[in-house]
Amino acid sequence: MSGPNFRTLFLGEVDIPPAQRDAIAESRRRNFHALAPLAAVHSLLTAVVLTFAFWSAPAMPLVFVWCYASAVLVFIRVREARRPPVTGAGAAEDRHIVNYTLLSGALWGAIIAALVASSGPEHHLLLGILTAAVLCVGALLHSGFPAASLGYSLLVGLGACVGLMFGHHQWAMNAALLLVGGVAALQRFSAATHASDVRRMIDAAELREAKETMALLLNDFEAHSADWLWRVDDANRLGPASQRFVDASGLPADILEGGSILALFAPESAQQLHVLLKQRKPFNDEVLRVSIGVREGWWSMSGQPTADGGWRGVCSDITRSRDTEALIAYATEYDSLTDLPNRAMLVRQLEIAQEAVETRGEGYALFVIDLDNFKALNDTQGHPAGDAFLKVVAQRLRDCVGESAFLARLGGDEFAVMRRDFMAEEAGELADLIVDALLAPVFLNGREILTGCSVGVALAPDNGSDPAVLMKNAELALYRAKAQGRGCARFFEPGMEESARVRADLETDLRNALAAETMDVYFQPLVNTRTRKTSGYETLLRWNRPGQGLVSPAVFISCAEETGIIIPLGEWVIRKAIEEAAHWKEDVPVAINLSPAQMKNPSLVATVIGALAASQLDPSRLEIEIVESVLMDETEHNIRTLHALRELGVKIALDDFGTGYSSLSYLRAFPFDKIKIDQRFVRDIDSSSENQAIVRAVISLARDLGMRVTAEGVENEQQAAILAGLGCAEVQGFLYSRPIPASELEKREMPVRNGANVHTLRRRA
Numbered sequence: 001m002s003g004p005n006f007r008t009l010f011l012g013e014v015d016i017p018p019a020q021r022d023a024i025a026e027s028r029r030r031n032f033h034a035l036a037p038l039a040a041v042h043s044l045l046t047a048v049v050l051t052f053a054f055w056s057a058p059a060m061p062l063v064f065v066w067c068y069a070s071a072v073l074v075f076i077r078v079r080e081a082r083r084p085p086v087t088g089a090g091a092a093e094d095r096h097i098v099n100y101t102l103l104s105g106a107l108w109g110a111i112i113a114a115l116v117a118s119s120g121p122e123h124h125l126l127l128g129i130l131t132a133a134v135l136c137v138g139a140l141l142h143s144g145f146p147a148a149s150l151g152y153s154l155l156v157g158l159g160a161c162v163g164l165m166f167g168h169h170q171w172a173m174n175a176a177l178l179l180v181g182g183v184a185a186l187q188r189f190s191a192a193t194h195a196s197d198v199r200r201m202i203d204a205a206e207l208r209e210a211k212e213t214m215a216l217l218l219n220d221f222e223a224h225s226a227d228w229l230w231r232v233d234d235a236n237r238l239g240p241a242s243q244r245f246v247d248a249s250g251l252p253a254d255i256l257e258g259g260s261i262l263a264l265f266a267p268e269s270a271q272q273l274h275v276l277l278k279q280r281k282p283f284n285d286e287v288l289r290v291s292i293g294v295r296e297g298w299w300s301m302s303g304q305p306t307a308d309g310g311w312r313g314v315c316s317d318i319t320r321s322r323d324t325e326a327l328i329a330y331a332t333e334y335d336s337l338t339d340l341p342n343r344a345m346l347v348r349q350l351e352i353a354q355e356a357v358e359t360r361g362e363g364y365a366l367f368v369i370d371l372d373n374f375k376a377l378n379d380t381q382g383h384p385a386g387d388a389f390l391k392v393v394a395q396r397l398r399d400c401v402g403e404s405a406f407l408a409r410l411g412g413d414e415f416a417v418m419r420r421d422f423m424a425e426e427a428g429e430l431a432d433l434i435v436d437a438l439l440a441p442v443f444l445n446g447r448e449i450l451t452g453c454s455v456g457v458a459l460a461p462d463n464g465s466d467p468a469v470l471m472k473n474a475e476l477a478l479y480r481a482k483a484q485g486r487g488c489a490r491f492f493e494p495g496m497e498e499s500a501r502v503r504a505d506l507e508t509d510l511r512n513a514l515a516a517e518t519m520d521v522y523f524q525p526l527v528n529t530r531t532r533k534t535s536g537y538e539t540l541l542r543w544n545r546p547g548q549g550l551v552s553p554a555v556f557i558s559c560a561e562e563t564g565i566i567i568p569l570g571e572w573v574i575r576k577a578i579e580e581a582a583h584w585k586e587d588v589p590v591a592i593n594l595s596p597a598q599m600k601n602p603s604l605v606a607t608v609i610g611a612l613a614a615s616q617l618d619p620s621r622l623e624i625e626i627v628e629s630v631l632m633d634e635t636e637h638n639i640r641t642l643h644a645l646r647e648l649g650v651k652i653a654l655d656d657f658g659t660g661y662s663s664l665s666y667l668r669a670f671p672f673d674k675i676k677i678d679q680r681f682v683r684d685i686d687s688s689s690e691n692q693a694i695v696r697a698v699i700s701l702a703r704d705l706g707m708r709v710t711a712e713g714v715e716n717e718q719q720a721a722i723l724a725g726l727g728c729a730e731v732q733g734f735l736y737s738r739p740i741p742a743s744e745l746e747k748r749e750m751p752v753r754n755g756a757n758v759h760t761l762r763r764r765a
Contacts, residue, residue, distance in 0.1 A: 011146045011191055014198045020205050024198060025094070028144035032097055035141050040074045042137050046130065047071075050115075053126055058118060066111040073104055098148040105152035108134050109159025116163025131160045131179070139186040143193045150187050157183040207344075211328050227316040230301075232261050234309030236277060248317050250295050266291040273301070280305045287318065298322045335409040337387055338394035346408040346416055350467035353420055357465045365427040367417040368456045368474040369397070369434060372486045374413035377449060385444055389451075392442050400437040401430065416474075424459055424491075431455045431489035439487065454481040455489035463492045476500055507563050509545055510556055514569050519543045521576045522739035526591070526710060526732045529724040536589035536623065538732065539577040540739045541569075561597050570598040575611045578622065580742045582615035591623040593655060596630045600637070605644045612648070619649030625676065627655050631669055642670055653710070657698065667705060675702045679713025679733075686718040692726070699727050 007013040016024055047067045054060050112134070116127050134156055142149035161176045228244035241249075241256040249256060249264060262270040269288035276283050282304050290297040303313030333345045341349075356362040371393065378386035390413070397415060401407055405419040419430065438453040456478025458464070463473045473492040479500065481490040513519050523537040543551045560566040574592055581590035598604060612619055624645055630638050642652055653674035654667075667675075677698055685691045695711070702709045711723045714733030723731055 008195075009188060009191060011150065014195050014202075016198065016202065020202060023205065024201050027201060029093055029097065031144050032142070038137075039141055042133075042141075043070045043074050046134075049126070049130075050111075053123060054115070054119075057123075062111065062114050066107060069107055073100065073107065076100065094145070097145055098151075101142050101145065101148035102151045102155065105138065105155035108138075108152075109155040109157075109162075111159075112156065113159035113163040113166075116160060117166040131156070132182070135183065135186055139190040143190040144197070146187075146191045146194050149190045153183045153187050153190075207332065210332050227314050229312065230261070230303075230315050231306075231312040232277075232310050236261050236274075236311075245315075248299075248315075249290075249292055251292065264290055264292055266296075276303070277311060287322075290319075338391055338409050340394055340415075341406070341408040343408065343410050343416075346406070346410070346418065347467055349406050349408075349418055350470065353418065353460065354465050354467060356420065357461050362421050363423075363462070364418060364420040364460050365422040365424075365430075366458050366460070366470050366474045367419075367427075367431060367434065367489075368410070368458075368471070368478045369415040369417070369438075370454050370456075370478055370482070371413035371438070372452045372454060372482075374451060377451060381444075381447075388444055389442060389449060392444075393438060396437045396440075397434065400433055405430075422459075427457055427459060428489070428491070431457050435487060435489055452487040454478055454486045456481055456492070457489060458492040473497075503559065506551075506556065506559050507565070509548075510543075510559060510563075510565055510569075513543060513545070514565065514572065517572070519569075519572075520741055521573060521580060522741055523577075523580070523590075523745055524732060524739040525737050526730050527736050529720070529729060529731055534586070534588055535730055536591060537581075537745075538591040538625075539573065539593070541573055542739070557595070561595055564597075566595055566597045567601050570594065570601075571603075571607045574607055575614070578611040578617050579615045581621060582617045587618065587621060589621045589623050589651065591625050591653065593625040593627075594630070596627070599626065599630045599641060604641060605648075608645060608650065609648065620651065623651040623653050623674065625653045625655040628657075639670060667701075667707075671705075672707055674708040674710060676710045676712055677728075682711050682713045682719060682723070682733075683715075685722055686716070692722065695723070695728070696726050703727070 047063075047070060050063045051060075051067070054063050112127065112131055115123070116131075119127060135153060138152045138156065139149060142152055157179050160179055164176050164179075228242050228248065230245065231239040233239070237258055238256050238261050241253045245256065246253050262274055265273060266289040269290075272286070273288055276286060282302075284302045286301050288299050288301060290299050297317060297319035299315050300318045301313060301315045303311045306312055333342060334340065335342050350366070353362075353364045357364070374386065374389075377389060390409075393415070394407075394409065397407055397417070401417050401419070405417050408416045408418075410416050417430075417434070419427070422430075434455055435453060438451070442449045442451075456474045456476065458470050458474035458477060460470055464470045473496070476496040476499075477490045477492040480493075480496055481488050484490065520542045522540045522542050524540060525534045526536040526538060527533075528535040541553060541557075543553075543556055545551045557566070560569050577590055577592050594604075601607075608622070608624075611617075612622065624642075626638075626642070646652055651673040652670070653676055654672045655676045656678040657675045675698065677695060681691050681694050681698075683691075685695060699709050708730065709728050710730040710732060711728045712732050714720050714723065714731045714735045716735060719733075720731055720735060
């Protein structure tokens with residue numbers, strides 16, 4: 001890590017897009033050559049000062065030698081600056097610049113070393129000022145080439161240190177240490193200046209490219225405007241008008257002829273043209289605003305004075321091109337859906353605010369806003385409804401933050417607010433106001449929509465003044481707000497960055513574990529309460545993270561779902577579980593739980609078909625378990641997927657039944673083969689008559705609908721006996737077995753427990 005940090009801090013290293021490298025390199029060279037006169041003046045002044053100061057000193061011959069060598073270098077630099085650039089010689093020119101800089105640093109270092117070592121106390125102040133000036137001017141002159149600047153500073157600094165040591169000056173070591181610190185600080189300044197200049201050039205090139213691209217696209221739809229000739233006499237009265245002139249002005253030819261040309265323009269443009277005509281000098285492409293009755297537009301005029309005191313020239317209607325330019329400017333700076341400034345405009349405002357922080361100490365607050373559950377709205381009601389909702393949100397935010405704040409749309413369902421000169425208490429109040437404003441229902445197409453939002457807040461300069469850093473910190477605060485239940489606001493705290501790093505490490509390790517297939521598939525038996533035999537196994541995933549031990553499935557499954565890893569991970573579990581089940585001696589089912597994200601995967605059915613075909617497992621032995629939220633999200637697509645799986649012969653089970661909002665309605669939406677009663681109803685069934693009543697009702701309902709029932713979370717014999725008495729055909733829990741790997745399952749033997757419907761797991765080879 002030390003290499004990249006050093007190159008960033010002291011060499012100003014910046015990633016430059018390949019398409020822009022040549023242009024930026026050429027700009028650096030131009031800037032270097034443009035400073036050649038300043039280098040010459042600096043060297044001349046230094047030569048004069050040293051000559052007068054050391055005229056009678058023993059070191060004067062050295063000063064003469066240095067003046068001659070310095071003059072040669074200055075002459076070379078000025079000559080190189082005046083030489084026209086040669087195509088394809090950029091790399092060679094860079095080497096010349098670096099060599100020149102290093103040679104210049106060596107000369108300065110040599111003369112400073114010689115003078116410091118041989119000078120008396122009367123010259124110490126002068127030499128100290130000289131050394132500081134040489135270092136500072138060098139940092140300025142060579143900032144475009146940080147590596148060369150570093151070499152220059154080191155050579156000068158080394159020369160001064162050598163002079164101090166050989167001159168046996170008092171406090172020489174202290175002065176040398178100060179000099180080293182000064183060199184490091186100057187080089188950091190030079191590197192930062194270089195990096196800032198390069199980033200500014202990259203941003204300017206990208207913005208210019210965006211505008212040019214937009215102009216090309218829009219110009220394809222525009223017709224070219226026609227030009228026409230115009231002529232006036234010495235009283236600015238128009239001569240005969242062509243048909244193009246008539247069409248452009250919208251006035252009859254007889255009215256145009258003899259009329260004042262100034263009358264065609266708006267007052268400010270008429271005054272501008274009047275001044276031009278009065279000066280009797282040619283002009284080109286003057287843009288003037290036309291105002292003829294209700295007609296408004298823009299013309300571009302060029303004119304030449306005539307010998308008779310009049311004028312003649314060419315005029316063109318540029319109204320459409322002006323509109324196009326305005327549209328381009330708007331498209332690059334504003335969001336077309338909400339008419340709010342976009343991310344680029346926000347960054348510019350943050351940069352302006354950063355300058356206020358640095359110069360006047362004014363703080364500001366940045367709010368990053370993300371709508372909760374917006375994707376579900378977009379998916380269920382369509383993008384037109386989602387767009388209409390975003391417009392409503394934008395207007396509510398305008399009303400909420402007022403005109404004193406800068407409101408922008410970052411993209412998708414993310415917005416941002418920047419408020420300058422804002423205290424932390426006021427920021428908290430505004431954040432709560434934003435949450436409350438977006439929590440209110442929105443009515444679209446006769447339907448009530450409830451979403452809400454989460455808000456992350458970062459304060460400058462407390463949480464950083466650099467726009468990129470502040471944006472990152474505000475987003476970290478937003479992630480914390482979402483993780484803590486959404487519909488709330490959170491301020492950035494230093495520990496959030498560490499949490500984000502831990503989360504990123506978890507994601508990286510999870511991806512590596514999936515790629516290396518180092519995760520383990522475990523199985524927990526399902527027990528038939530009547531036959532006391534294993535009636536199937538549920539597949540569970542376990543991960544022994546290197547150096548961390550077993551990771552809770554709630555942690556890594558959540559991470560997989562948020563990052564999209566759940567799709568390839570789920571496919572691997574399907575293939576692995578089916579492959580293991582195919583080797584069991586008894587033809588018992590294997591159950592696999594699918595997350596809502598897996599159900600949206602269009603290749604899910606193909607994955608199941610491929611796994612069944614590869615293992616030759618009977619499809620009827622495969623059970624797919626889904627939770628109720630699968631039917632809440634993209635219902636039509638998920639129902640089609642479930643039917644496709646069922647047509648293969650795969651069984652479908654509804655997991656965690658009774659914990660959702662509309663459990664009974666889902667039983668009508670799809671004919672499930674099995675219902676799994678959530679362990680929350682089983683946990684207290686031996687002490688809660690209410691839980692017994694609920695379980696009894698579920699079992700009765702499932703029996704009437706022709707569905708099997710499995711009770712989860714059975715931990716003691718009394719619970720097992722009660723469930724058997726209520727008619728529950730299948731149970732599962734720690735009473736019988738904890739989840740175990742397939743290798744142990746084949747040889748594991750479970751003893752029969754007296755007084756409960758338990759059984760012995762048969763030994764499997």
